[in-house]
Amino acid sequence: MDLKAQVASLQEFYLVCVSAITKAFKKPYYTKETIEQMDYAGVGSFFIVVFVSLFIGMALSLQLSAELSSLGLKMYTGRVVGLAIIKEIGPVAIAISFTGRVGAGIASELGSMKLGHQIDILRVHGVDPIKKLVIPRVISAIVMLPILTLIGDAVSIIGGYYIAAFVSHQSGSFYWSQIKDIMNFETVTTGMVKPFIFGYLLACISCYAGLSTKGGAIGLRRSTTRAVVFSTITIIVMDFLLTKVLLYAFGKEV
Amino acid sequence: MIELQDIRLAYGKNVVFDGLNFAAEFHEKIAILGGSGIGKTTLLKLMLGLAVPDSGRVLIDGEDISEMSPERLRLARMKFSIVFQEGALFDSMNVKENIAFSLREYTDFSEEAIDKRVREIAGRLGIEHAIYLMPEELSGGMQRRVAIARSFATGKPKMMLYDEPTTGLDPLTAANICTLINELSMDGPPDKIGLVAVTHKVTDAVKIADRFIYLTNNITFDGNIREMTNTSDTELREFIGELFSRVCSKDI
Numbered sequence: 001m002d003l004k005a006q007v008a009s010l011q012e013f014y015l016v017c018v019s020a021i022t023k024a025f026k027k028p029y030y031t032k033e034t035i036e037q038m039d040y041a042g043v044g045s046f047f048i049v050v051f052v053s054l055f056i057g058m059a060l061s062l063q064l065s066a067e068l069s070s071l072g073l074k075m076y077t078g079r080v081v082g083l084a085i086i087k088e089i090g091p092v093a094i095a096i097s098f099t100g101r102v103g104a105g106i107a108s109e110l111g112s113m114k115l116g117h118q119i120d121i122l123r124v125h126g127v128d129p130i131k132k133l134v135i136p137r138v139i140s141a142i143v144m145l146p147i148l149t150l151i152g153d154a155v156s157i158i159g160g161y162y163i164a165a166f167v168s169h170q171s172g173s174f175y176w177s178q179i180k181d182i183m184n185f186e187t188v189t190t191g192m193v194k195p196f197i198f199g200y201l202l203a204c205i206s207c208y209a210g211l212s213t214k215g216g217a218i219g220l221r222r223s224t225t226r227a228v229v230f231s232t233i234t235i236i237v238m239d240f241l242l243t244k245v246l247l248y249a250f251g252k253e254v
Numbered sequence: 255m256i257e258l259q260d261i262r263l264a265y266g267k268n269v270v271f272d273g274l275n276f277a278a279e280f281h282e283k284i285a286i287l288g289g290s291g292i293g294k295t296t297l298l299k300l301m302l303g304l305a306v307p308d309s310g311r312v313l314i315d316g317e318d319i320s321e322m323s324p325e326r327l328r329l330a331r332m333k334f335s336i337v338f339q340e341g342a343l344f345d346s347m348n349v350k351e352n353i354a355f356s357l358r359e360y361t362d363f364s365e366e367a368i369d370k371r372v373r374e375i376a377g378r379l380g381i382e383h384a385i386y387l388m389p390e391e392l393s394g395g396m397q398r399r400v401a402i403a404r405s406f407a408t409g410k411p412k413m414m415l416y417d418e419p420t421t422g423l424d425p426l427t428a429a430n431i432c433t434l435i436n437e438l439s440m441d442g443p444p445d446k447i448g449l450v451a452v453t454h455k456v457t458d459a460v461k462i463a464d465r466f467i468y469l470t471n472n473i474t475f476d477g478n479i480r481e482m483t484n485t486s487d488t489e490l491r492e493f494i495g496e497l498f499s500r501v502c503s504k505d506i
Contacts, residue, residue: 005266028359117342117417120304121404124336125356126328 009212016208019130020138020200026131034136041102041137042144046151052097053152056089057081057159065168074170078178081160086187090153091194092239095202098145099231103206106137107227110210111220119211129211138203145199146192153191186250194242201238202231255279256301256334256413261310263296270296272471274310278450280333280412283439285463286452287493292469294452295339298415301450302331335405339418341397343389349376349400350385356408375403379434395427402434414438416451420458432461456494468493 061081068074110133113119119129157179165172209227213219247254261274270293278284288294299305300312303319312319314330322330343352353372357363363371376382379399389397398419405411419435420428439447439462453459459466466482468475468490475482475490485491 002266116340116345117338118344120299120302120336120338121342121344123304124302124331124334125359126331127359128324 012212013204013208016130016134016211017204020134020204020207023128023131024135024139028131030132030136033132034139037136037140038144040105041098041140042147045098045101045144045148048097048101049094049148049152050155052093053090053155054159056093057085057156058163060084060089060156061160061163062167065164065170069168074168075174076178077164077168077170078160078175079182081164082157082179082182083187085156085160086153086182086191088239088243090156091149091191091198092235094149094152095145095195095198095235096232098141098148098199099202099206099228099235102141103202103227103231104224106203106206107210107213107224108220110207111213111223114211114213115216115220134204134207134211137207138200141199141203142196143199145202146195149191149195186252190243190246190250193246194239197238197242198235201234205231205234255313255315257311257313257316258297258300259311259313261300261307261312263293263300263305263307269471271307274472276467276473278413278465279448281446281448282465283448283463284450284465284467285459286450286467286469287454287456287459287490288452288469289454289493293471294454294469295417297469298336298417298450298452301415302334302336303327332408333412334415335411335413336415337398337401337405337417337419339421340394341389341401343392343397343400343404345389348386348388349381349392352389352400353385353403353407355404360408371407375406379403393427394423395431398423398431399434402438406438410447413448413450416449416453418453419451419462420453420455428455428458429461432458435462 061077064077064080065074068077068080110119113133119133122129122132161172161175164170164175206227209223209230213223215222256278258274258276261271261276263270264272274297276297286294286297296305300307303312303322306320314333317326317330319327319330343349344355347355350369350372353375354368357368357371372385373382376385379402381396381399381403384392384396384400389400392400402414405414414435416435420431423431435449435451439449449462451459451462460479464478466475466477466479467473468482468487470489475485475487477485482490482494
């Protein structure tokens with residue numbers, strides 16, 4: 001792709017991102033579509049998130065119990081598991097799982113609509129594809145991803161507790177007191193701001209990838225892959241940037 | 255009237271149109287002929303502003319569509335209706351919901367009124383028995399009928415645009431679709447509903463159109479059937495086929 005085409009596609013992506021916010025407050029509102037998307041993205045991802053989170057929590061607790069044990073700090077497993085899950089691993093791992101299921105789904109659905117001229121039909125009927133297709137998906141992602149992250153964090157911590165208490169034979173009540181200790185404004189804010197931003201970005205990237213599909217089945221494969229790869233990279237990079245900003249905002253020294 | 259003036263469009267190094275000029279009155283019945291991948295569908299998209307040319311202007315009733323507000327463009331597009339190849343039906347909606355789509359978007363009809371209108375159109379197009387089926391359950395011919403029904407739901411357009419209306423259909427179904435297209439084009443008082451059909455099936459084109467355009471990177475032929483069959487353009491003669499050419503000459 002030449003430079004001109006790259007700049008043009010960057011401009012189109014920027015327009016999708018901005019329109020997803022500015023047009024969301026203008027009529028008509030597609031409430032039914034938004035609820036359908038929330039059901040698909042949120043309810044449909046529930047079991048995947050629970051499953052992934054449970055094993056992440058258990059693996060982390062197992063690893064930390066072993067490492068901290070050698071330092072004589074095994075009793076702090078709960079604290080480290082809690083902080084790592086709530087602030088970093090939970091939001092990132094769940095956003096990446098969400099991308100794999102929902103982001104790929106958005107890109108392939110919109111891509112298929114583009115190739116099948118259904119998006120053209122919307123425009124011919126005077127329906128703005130951004131309002132009817134993009135905004136419900138963006139709203140769905142920015143609402144459902146934080147909720148799923150909250151659920152996933154809880155499941156991970158429970159998984160961590162199971163390993164700490166029943167495998168590593170630590171005090172269960174001390175594990176929970178450690179978790180309670182770290183539950184302050186800073187930890188919760190850090191853990192909850194990230195999924196909002198990840199949800200917005202991955203939905204915009206996936207919608208743009210779908211809407212810019214061209215070239216038949218190969219083009220559809222390319223746009224779905226692009227949606228997942230770019231979303232994953234963006235989530236990881238954005239996690240670093242957000243961590244930096246939030247640490248600064250909360251006045252924490254590194 | 256729809257006019258395309260000095261249109262240039264390229265995708266990367268692939269030049270689709272270079273200096274294309276085309277004009278049509280809304281009541282005309284036009285077939286655009288040309289080989290696969292030559293830009294026939296793109297031409298329809300240009301007419302509706304669904305594709306944007308690199309240079310040149312598209313005018314609907316003398317007004318440049320690139321300068322129209324979204325609402326103005328929506329109203330201008332309502333003068334047309336397009337039926338894409340394979341129908342482009344919304345596959346998450348059944349036939350009734352597909353036909354009712356624009357009624358739900360742009361009218362405040364009650365559910366009873368929508369149901370009445372859908373049944374009226376579906377009955378007219380012979381698909382009333384299928385209104386609760388999903389698009390995947392329909393044959394190619396039925397899908398196109400539903401697409402036509404959807405395009406007539408909110409009212410009669412001035413001009414219908416058909417993208418390969420008979421491609422992929424058996425000869426009998428293709429003939430039925432041609433008959434339907436002809437019937438619908440007679441159905442627009444006070445003026446007839448015009449049509450632009452892009453196709454590579456010359457035999458179907460002559461059933462529905464009376465003006466023929468042959469497209470390469472530009473329009474290389476524009477005339478009626480007599481002029482087409484007597485053309486000296488070797489490429490067009492090859493495209494329409496010598497046999498067809500002779501048959502038509504005898505008929506004429």
